[in-house]
Amino acid sequence: MARTLSMKDAINEALDQEMTRDPNVIVMGEDIVGGTGSPGEADAWGGVLGVTKGLYAKHGDRLMDTPLSESAYIGAAIGAAACGMRPVAELMFIDFMGVCLDEIFNQAAKFKYMFGGKAETPVVIRAMVGAGFRAAAQHSQMLTPVFTHIPGLKVVCPSNAYDAKGLLIQSIRDNDPVIFCEHKNLYASETDVPDESYTIPFGEANVVREGGHCTIVTYGAMVHKSMEAAKELAKDGVECEIIDLRTLSPIDMDTVLESVENTGRLVCVDEANPRCSIAADVSASVSQEAFDALKAPIQMVTAPHTPVPFSPALEDLYIPSAERIASAVRKTVSH
């Protein structure tokens, strides 16, 4: 049965169902329970934005608060995964990767290869990504390109509640290390979500809108901005096909290429900074693989090459807008 759930609740439900199904699943992070050692309520926080709220009541000590030592506890999650557990570790904001990246990119990501296949590291690292929260330069980054660059990691970034649940369950069952990126500005956004457990396979993009004039490839919160842009463009008779990548590594280039073969035009939309971005990555692959199909230059719509500014007035300019996307589509369509 499906009900309407927010992405936040869908993530909570995915964790709940997987913890119930598999005793090897444990969850850890800073204040993901909350109140440990404190005199008041246990389960006081459920994470800084309440995503894990209520799970402690059901699963008790399988949810563990941690000291503020990301290298130690994310590394411990990775070590436990190498010993057969399926830990889900929360790195509150992806911006904090700088204090624990070694355990992620030199350890988890490389174990299997370095050890000649003799290791599996089924760890999930959940982290909030993205701008729009007025959280400024150190709490608003995407950083998806950094993780996508690293061989050995899988990178997931859902755009809605339904996908978030299915992709998180898949991430937990997956036998490779997964960076699960949750756009904090989507937590409140709702879709229908089945109450039973389900998975969405990695490397399968979702065509969220069909259209014959221009392909838009994107992911995360930019899916919604792209939909907005497409609605505007449709008024002028320009029909966009919008592809939500859902997973950035592996990436479903087949669906992208198929669409571009059809439309001949591509706009890559990425909330990340422009250099070496997902937008650039998709653009480069398409222009190599579908060169002859392209009728116009691929356009990239990304954040500028700047940190994320604090002031709402600036942050709203920083985040790619439906208008910028629409004008990129117009540019390519009119080429």
Next chain:
Amino acid sequence: MARTLSMKDAINEALDQEMTRDPNVIVMGEDIVGGTGSPGEADAWGGVLGVTKGLYAKHGDRLMDTPLSESAYIGAAIGAAACGMRPVAELMFIDFMGVCLDEIFNQAAKFKYMFGGKAETPVVIRAMVGAGFRAAAQHSQMLTPVFTHIPGLKVVCPSNAYDAKGLLIQSIRDNDPVIFCEHKNLYASETDVPDESYTIPFGEANVVREGGHCTIVTYGAMVHKSMEAAKELAKDGVECEIIDLRTLSPIDMDTVLESVENTGRLVCVDEANPRCSIAADVSASVSQEAFDALKAPIQMVTAPHTPVPFSPALEDLYIPSAERIASAVRKTVSH
């Protein structure tokens, strides 16, 4: 006067000359002097591969060995830079970025912007990059795309001794944080190097070979592989124009675009892993900016999407070879 110098000695000389010129320049890193507190010789190492050897004798305590605490000493270099010093900190291998990235990407890179322009952080972080040393997965990465992605950082990667000296002097005098990437397999390679001090400006690529049939854009050790490939191709009458980017951020797209306008064909060669790479970045920019000039799909030659393997037999297959570059050129030329 110019003499023949190895890239290692050119770097040493750049440090020496800048330390002599500017008392604010200090140099720090693990064993960059060597022997601190030990009973034997002082200046025992001069860095793990001897790059800073001899500088202690001339500049004394302005070279500082550090404990094995990259976050602390790289962060200290950044803090000292914000207080008006010009520290050059050595992060031995760029692969170690995971233990100190926060200080680099959330602090140094963002100070100026976050503080509304009220900060300058003239720090240089030197690090060895690249494969070919049989140093395996955690001591052989390029990782240039990760730093290039981050706004606020400048990223430099010289391909030869002459450029290394001029670019390092520029890096030290530059008022922004610079990641200075030294390809360890180029340390022994020699060019003519003037003995006087000189700078090479950032954002000026070097056309190291002219040719009208195909543009090759690359940097670091791949410049030499590309030259090899070009020599082979010339035998068949295919003339490549080779562009050595020298700095990846800022990047000189003008020179690249001008060349592609002329040749109509582009091969991007990058020793980094493929996803969100420099190769993809350049390819995406060119296909957006020079779409109509392109006569064939842009080809990318990169390392595979794998960690760096240890066995020489595998590592030699991992590193893009002159043959792979040549065949990419042939593919684009014959399109």
Next chain:
Amino acid sequence: MSDNPFPLSRDDLLTAYRTMRTIREFEERLHTDFARGDIPGFVHLYAGEEASAVGIMAHLNDNDRIASTHRGHGHCIAKGVDVKAMMGEIYGKSTGSCRGKGGSMHIADIDKGMMGANGILGAGAPLACGAGLAAKYRGDGGVGISFVGDGASNQGMFLESLNLAAVWNLPVIFVVENNGYAESTSVDWAVACDSYVDRAAGFGLPGVTVDGTDFFAVYEAAGEIISRAREGGGPSMLECKMHRLFGHFEGDAQTYRAEGEVENLRANRDCLTQFADRVTEAGVITRAELNAIDGEVAKLIEQAVTEAIAAPLPTQTDLTTDVYVSY
């Protein structure tokens, strides 16, 4: 007026009180304005901890550098950052200390020796080492101060810095502002040592713990270790035990605290009340003088808010400036 039994002159006492009151008023006002929805982003209030910032900063000049935390307003004000510019910043205006680009967690003023609030736990400690290194190298007698919370004291960057400062014998003070909680988590659970004096000793540092709500205790302990650092005696750790009077950040329901905890703290452990009682009971300063200051401060903060609200927003051109000195 009776003899002054305090180690500060009457003027300095009045200044200290004014600074503490300014911080308190600033924070109380932000609390109200945030609740009204006027202030964007994450805001962490320092109220209740004023004696630490002010007791320490009383020993510093512009040449000394501090590296602050996410809970940085108090450090900024005590270090002399302009209060109106701070308010403008928090309101996201182009008149702000950072022209609206930084916000509450990133206020800095290098000229005042304020190297930045910081959104990353522990990140300030290496920066303070760098400040200490620069001062030592130049022989200018300056010190670097790293503020860190009890929770952040478990961060690798902070721990590494303790060792580095000791090994390099830097003029650096590590101030642990132990307010009992890291977000909702208790320090008693999260920090595995009997006392910060032990943790300091594990890195060869002298450590001292004081009641951080007692301005005079902080002032004296800080004075001693700061002079030692200035004279080449190396780094130390200072633990200030204190309390925050609001939630971790604005919006925190604080259900992890004990029933009546905050009320009790406000009644019995408020550093401002304690300071006022001490100086008036000693007969050095009158209630009337303090009340006058309270009135002036209230006016200042009111003005700061009015001006912040009236100030212009940053615009498109500001978006891409000041990423680099040159590019």
Next chain:
Amino acid sequence: MSDNPFPLSRDDLLTAYRTMRTIREFEERLHTDFARGDIPGFVHLYAGEEASAVGIMAHLNDNDRIASTHRGHGHCIAKGVDVKAMMGEIYGKSTGSCRGKGGSMHIADIDKGMMGANGILGAGAPLACGAGLAAKYRGDGGVGISFVGDGASNQGMFLESLNLAAVWNLPVIFVVENNGYAESTSVDWAVACDSYVDRAAGFGLPGVTVDGTDFFAVYEAAGEIISRAREGGGPSMLECKMHRLFGHFEGDAQTYRAEGEVENLRANRDCLTQFADRVTEAGVITRAELNAIDGEVAKLIEQAVTEAIAAPLPTQTDLTTDVYVSY
């Protein structure tokens, strides 16, 4: 034969000696082969430190996990990794423990509880915490052991792990293999504490220091803290003071060491000699028995090298396999 005064049976003593000798022979051989140019990459030899690995691993079974360092051959051999597969790996062959993909710094054998040598200083400590966490969660009585050098003990990842293990009360032992140097830098300069016992105390951990060249001292100290961890008594730190008999890595000219230092260590502080003297002087084992083992071990290593040289190299298809379980 006289009564056995040792805490190990004669058989166990012989096994311990054989393991120590195997490590020594393995390393001496690598030293020679590296100098001849047969071995690629960075190679860090464990020779001189055998009593630590073997004295600790004597208490472990396959269910216990260790996280090793860049100087990992000794830990691997003591934990039961196949010596021939190790040699194959170091020679870069497809018969190697990691099929040639890892090399000296990345040998692992998860089935044996060997979670990997590691090219990154301090990175093993969180992993060992994870092993301890898994063991604790499953209640299987297993322990996690983190090996770390004196230099790496200043790494944030290591320091954070001390606190985490204490806070979570994990069955984890942090073994500091203090060989006096980090590359060329002295521990006396680089580690700012009087003793590792102090550093442990700074994180609420019991700490003990032993002569790491004395197999029996290591064995007894490790036995006690490992059983305590198994029984839920939580983490500890064990410092083994020891010496390396070769350079930091092969190719190191070691000019930072004192004149005659290594010769002196070989003559007077060699853990193998000390062990042999102790057990023969006690009359529990004869020189002839030890000599016989030496001969067998020499043969084994010789064979391992011969087979490694003869083994096939990995090929193009190997390049891209085993990045992911599925992709």
